[in-house]
Amino acid sequence: MIRFLRAGYYTSLQDEGRFGYRALGIPQAGPMDKKAFAMAQALLPLENDCHAIECTYLGPKMQFEKELHFVITGAQGDFQLDGVTIVLNRVYNGKKGSCLDIGKMTKGIRCYIRFLAQLNVPETMGSVSFYFPITPPTFKNNEVIKGNPLGGSDKAMAHLRVDDRYLNQTVLEAKKGPDWGLLSKEQQHQILQAKLSVIAHNRMGYKLAGGLENDFTSIESQMVIPGMVQLTPGGEFIVAMADGQVTGGYLQVLQLTEEAQSILSQKGEACALTFSYIPH
């Protein structure tokens, strides 16, 4: 149905995620930016199918082997259908043979492509979400996604006005994490005043500079959930994301709200951020 002429960086298939397998050490996966993912679902709703293709930095170039409606949400970028620039949050109709080129992203770093189609991708452990070694890690060049395009003339050309101001946001709202109380008032204050910057990131997590050095060493491994802000002994923050390990031994200081997780998921290296504490 769709052939990847270029796979792009870390392009993966995602649904809501893999639930119920955390007890076996398996992360939930699912979209990094749940807000953009939900928008794609809202624009092209389908019963029993909530897939979207997550693209990072540079997306795929794809050829439609059948006529197909699709929508793109999330990060803005240089996106073209048969050489014509297309916009976010609008349903387009790709013809058989059409070429969709998801070029470099210019604001935000992750976008989602959703097709009006029932994809023919088998679920593993209740989900199609990519997570190695349960599934392949990413798509490859020349790989074909099979499925049945659905006629959706009523949905075609739908366009929603979307509040995408979160792409500009740099404040991460957070509640206290399980170990917040182990910190002194001074340390808590320092964390909330910290000037954060993204050192590195992937689907497992974000590493942020700006933490404080501390002498909390090797805390017993505890459950980690997406959005959890962990402080390393070296003074960095590690924020667990969709593919984050389900357990970890760092100090669990804060928990990002879902909105803050979406904000963070659109940030690349060197982006500056701060926390904002919200009481429970």
Add this chain to the structure above:
Amino acid sequence: MQYEIFQHSKSIYSVKLNKERAGYLPEIKLELERCLPQLQEIAFSLDRLHLFFATPLALDHLVPYIDAVFSTPKKQLVQRNSWRLPICLEASDESDLSLYFKGNAFAVSDYIQRFLSIQFRLEFYGFLPGFGYLSGLPTNMILPRKANPKHNVLPGTVAIGGPFVGVYPQESPGGWHSICRCPIPWINFQTPPHVFIQPKGEVAFYAVDEDRFSILKTQAEQGQLNFDQFKL
């Protein structure tokens, strides 16, 4: 009530248990699954229970259920199986033990001999899919985690990290001290229940030579391995 509860978000909670209750985590999990059908997911770590709801659930609403489950006396209803798993000392490309004991061969072999006499208990899975945390290492055998993790630890590597023993199910960076390799895959992603050792199950190890290691590993790769041979 002797427990602490922590609310991570509107729909995620952790409950810290005392040592006695922690021994009955499989039973507590089963009971909570029965009385809270809105639970999306329930997991436990060493002494904590983690509850994930599909939709928000208020703390006030949750507490009575936990009180009710905790107030009934517990007995073991979920079978704890015992396993005896092969390991190969030679198949480990580079044992960290020799490094740790600075080449003292006697100290290494003494450590291994004691390791082989221990009955471990699988507390929970975490870190990687199918990576089980085994408790039971005596205090004098604890090895602190390495300051600098190794870049790629081979699949099947048996390693010590602090008070825990674990087997790497896949190639991965790792900060634990590797001591030997186990040819048995601990998880499969196709067939439920996906793992053969359930949490709170018991595990001991016995040494096999390289030939036996290769045979078992090949059988496992071809899906021909009979796991029952390792059950006690």
